[in-house]
Amino acid sequence: MAEKHFKYVILGGGVSAGYAAREFSKHGLQPGELALISKEAVAPYERPALSKAYLFPEGTARLPGFHCCVGGGGERLLPEWYSEKGIELVLSTEIVKADLFSKSLTSAAGEIFKFDNLIIATGSTVIKLTDFGVKGADAKNIFYLREIDDADKLVEVIKAKKNGKAVVVGGGYIGLELSAALKINDLDVNMVYPEPWCMPRLFTADIAKFYEGYYTNKGINIIKGTVAVGFGSNDNGEVKEVHLKDGRVLEADIVVVGVGGRPLTTLFKGQVDEEKGGIKTDAFFKTSVPDVYAVGDVATFPMKLYGDIRRVEHVDHARKSAEQAVKAIKASEEGKSIEEYDYLPYFYSRSFDLSWQFYGDNVGETVVFGDNDPASSPHKFGTYWVKDGKVIGAFLESGTPEENKAIAKVARVQPAAESLNQLSKEGLGFASKI
Numbered sequence: 528m529a530e531k532h533f534k535y536v537i538l539g540g541g542v543s544a545g546y547a548a549r550e551f552s553k554h555g556l557q558p559g560e561l562a563l564i565s566k567e568a569v570a571p572y573e574r575p576a577l578s579k580a581y582l583f584p585e586g587t588a589r590l591p592g593f594h595c596c597v598g599g600g601g602e603r604l605l606p607e608w609y610s611e612k613g614i615e616l617v618l619s620t621e622i623v624k625a626d627l628f629s630k631s632l633t634s635a636a637g638e639i640f641k642f643d644n645l646i647i648a649t650g651s652t653v654i655k656l657t658d659f660g661v662k663g664a665d666a667k668n669i670f671y672l673r674e675i676d677d678a679d680k681l682v683e684v685i686k687a688k689k690n691g692k693a694v695v696v697g698g699g700y701i702g703l704e705l706s707a708a709l710k711i712n713d714l715d716v717n718m719v720y721p722e723p724w725c726m727p728r729l730f731t732a733d734i735a736k737f738y739e740g741y742y743t744n745k746g747i748n749i750i751k752g753t754v755a756v757g758f759g760s761n762d763n764g765e766v767k768e769v770h771l772k773d774g775r776v777l778e779a780d781i782v783v784v785g786v787g788g789r790p791l792t793t794l795f796k797g798q799v800d801e802e803k804g805g806i807k808t809d810a811f812f813k814t815s816v817p818d819v820y821a822v823g824d825v826a827t828f829p830m831k832l833y834g835d836i837r838r839v840e841h842v843d844h845a846r847k848s849a850e851q852a853v854k855a856i857k858a859s860e861e862g863k864s865i866e867e868y869d870y871l872p873y874f875y876s877r878s879f880d881l882s883w884q885f886y887g888d889n890v891g892e893t894v895v896f897g898d899n900d901p902a903s904s905p906h907k908f909g910t911y912w913v914k915d916g917k918v919i920g921a922f923l924e925s926g927t928p929e930e931n932k933a934i935a936k937v938a939r940v941q942p943a944a945e946s947l948n949q950l951s952k953e954g955l956g957f958a959s960k961i
């Protein structure tokens with residue numbers, strides 16, 4: 528069987544992979560040194576677009592428009608870019624076996640890829656309702672969204688079920704973005720989640736109140752405190768009903784499920800140290816195996832700012848961790864050292880005409896500032912998180928670039944706060960002084 532050897536292999540073709548390839552090229556690559564292996568059929572792209580403009584009826588995003596690295600404000604790496612740089616873009620190729628010690632990867636078709644240095648960038652896969660044995664969860668028109676093929680299937684069915692009924696299972700950011708996209712496509716949308724409010728891992732009750740109110744005003748029906756326990760389908764096997772634990776039955780032509788992800792680490796089980804569900808790395812994304820790095824969603828890395836280790840499933844970290852790993856590889860070749868990764872957590876989401884950003888850590892007491900009444904306009908409000916007298920996290924809806932920069936600075940600097948009352952009164956003014 529065919530065997531190829533590369534100095535560097537990036538395993539994965541998502542966000543981290545694209546940014547890693549660009550970083551290698553910045554440092555100077557010889558043709559044939561780098562291969563990027565992906566099971567997707569397209570060159571790396573900015574995954575967040577799939578739950579946003581990719582699904583819009585107007586102003587729709589399509590490739591090649593959102594190939595990496597446009598999301599980070601960089602150049603767009605078209606498939607031709609890889610060939611011009613002498614990078615082997617190995618697409619539609621799933622790696623089914625990895626032997627980290629003999630430095631070898633095997634594809635489903637039996638091809639062997641040998642490497643000197645490996646960057647694991649396999650990202651996450653979706654958690655499926657079939658994983659929990661939910662009755663009828665294998666019916667047609669029940670969708671999950673991770674890769675571009677999933678998004679294409681969803682686009683098709685949105686067209687086919689025009690003016691139909693959609694149920695979104697899950698109240699995280701994917702659930703919120705997908706509900707908005709389905710509504711914009713004129714579907715009748717029900718959202719179902721078990722928690723007392725949406726995005727409970729980040730949002731406070733006060734933040735969630737705004738989004739739930741706003742969504743309700745847009746005509747989205749939110750059902751909280753219960754879960755989907757089964758699905759009914761018609762003779763063609765297409766989903767028609769969602770059965771809720773509280774006994775209610777919702778009609779559905781489309782169901783979209785967003786109940787979380789799971790890092791794709793199975794290939795490396797028993798070969799590399801793991802922690803918190805991911806592959807354990809140091810501040811340079813080096814794993815416990817020599818010459819093997821892990822970046823993006825799969826990496827559990829030291830969070831210098833908070834003195835602990837974490838895994839982060841967000842695009843900003845995917846980009847930055849990839850760049851850090853490549854810089855570390857190149858520096859070690861030259862006998863140099865680089866600074867440790869010092870990440871400030873940054874998440875964002877967009878739906879309808881809303882757009883929020885969050886920086887820092889969401890622990891401690893919270894205080895709201897601005898007007899979080901969903902009926903008011905403009906929708907500008909935020910929240911600070913205060914721990915041990917210091918502001919360590921900040922959230923802002925509808926911020927300008929300058930305002931977002933200011934809240935990022937607050938989360939990085941962690942200034943002392945006089946009192947929650949004072950913070951609430953000063954609002955954004957507090958951030959702009961820092």
Ligand code: FAD
Pocket residue numbers: 538539540541542543544564565566567574575576577578620621622623648649650651672673674701791794822823824825839840841842843845873874875876877
């Ligand atoms: P991915 O981008 O998932 O890339 C992994 C790649 O590895 C894929 O190409 C996959 O096919 C490939 N792969 C996996 N296993 C194999 C194998 N065995 N063989 C070959 N190839 C393999 N984050 C935000 O901060 N804000 C957002 O608004 C936001 N929106 C999102 C919307 C959607 C729909 C999704 C799915 C995610 C969103 N995210 C968002 C999260 C963000 O996209 C991820 O954190 C980021 O893509 C992680 O990058 P990654 O390179 O680690 O993984």
